[in-house]
Amino acid sequence: MQTTGWEEEFREYVRTRGPALLRAAHQLTGHPLDAEDLLQNALTKTYLAWERIEDRRALDGYVRRAMVNINISQWRRRKLEEYPSDDLPEIVTDTVAWGDVHERLEQALEELPERMRAAIVLRYYEDMTEPEIARTLGISVGTVKSTVSRAMAKLRAALGLGG
Template structure:
């Protein structure tokens, strides 16, 4: 496959300016992996508009502006999952068991659950399946999945001394 001169020019630009643009993306996102994604999206937009960009000296500004716009769009789409509060939450109670022992206790408590409860918990929390997926897998209704998981969690909390 033969590349055109503007594709070579774009490739040279990315090779030369990529590290500096990645640093700018990292400053925008605060996270290295998000910065890579942001830069990739901005470079994709730049690639698609390459033939319309007349001033090649303004390429960095074009890419940076694209990164800012993409980042703002992502902020707007993001759902706010944490809400500020005037009151601090109560401090967490001390763990009933140290970390290695809690895992052993949890495994033991899981083994003591009835088979359907254990299956529902494992599918829900270990396999990260949705309630409808669990219902299809176990051949039960979604309502039965919900009540089974709820009862199983209550038994686990009691077994682990968390209730």
């Protein structure tokens, strides 16, 4: 099969940046398989827009923004499918001794509610400002501030850092 120059350029981009983008997707979703699906969807959108993206240095930002937008759309749809229940799920105690702070942080992030996880990832992993996060998530700046604050408190508690 004959490929065009831009198709080969896209393939090279995916080969070189794919692992980093997958890590960002995992931070957004909290689940490896969901992260793969999210990245695949974002790369499909990027592929379709490839010839229109003039600044190749902005590709990571384009893909990350697509991932955030897709993820938001998915959890907004999922909200409609969730129903409250009187039964609490069984709590599984994890006997693994977390020695690595990075692994413990990853675990704590996965346990955050989706909006909190998205706000933390955008703020501290993507270095977005509060107004940028508010626009991205479709919430007010005040909601971003309180969400990030509550998420950080949960992370500190999960990591045993207190205060």
